[in-house]
Amino acid sequence: MVKLDVKINRGDYTSQYTIDYTTGMTVLNVLETIYQEHDPSIAYRFSCRTGLCTTCMMMINGKPDLSCQKNAEPGPDGYLTLAPLPKGETIRDLVKQYL
Template sequence: MKLHVKIQRTDDQTDQFEVDYGPDMTVLNVLEEIYRHHDSSIAYRYSCRTGLCTTCMMLINGKPDLSCQKTAEPGEDGYLTLSPLPKGKTIKDLVKEY
């Protein structure tokens, strides 16, 4: 299956991608797919299994959630939309500093 993804970048630019995905993929899996095969400049964080949970938190289809736990699925507009959380300083793309 194909998933259409929109990523709001720091510079008020929205990038769109079309990625292959399966029903059990998380948003983090989709980001890794984009990084490996479409755009290696995309910045995002995760710290699974290191005790720094919540570093992968972002707005997913307009709602805050953990990208490592949220199943990737399109929103009402047909796109999986990703953007940084509104609070804190955005370092780059989906990476925040608190």
């Protein structure tokens, strides 16, 4: 297994994790691994897991994308960097509210 370094922008601070990466993991799989093995306080949303609902949309390596569809790959800085979308109110971590 390969190690994957992950940075998550959580509003006031950034959390960093190193996880075991398996080929084919999506960003949502990475978030689930972090939640289950490292930090159960991380907040993110998902629903259908097929890319239809767009609930899991977030900034992935600086670009908006669906975490359930996007393969987990490090960006130019060597980290998989996750952040909430820029518009809307951030409720917590990667969770946004749109009115």
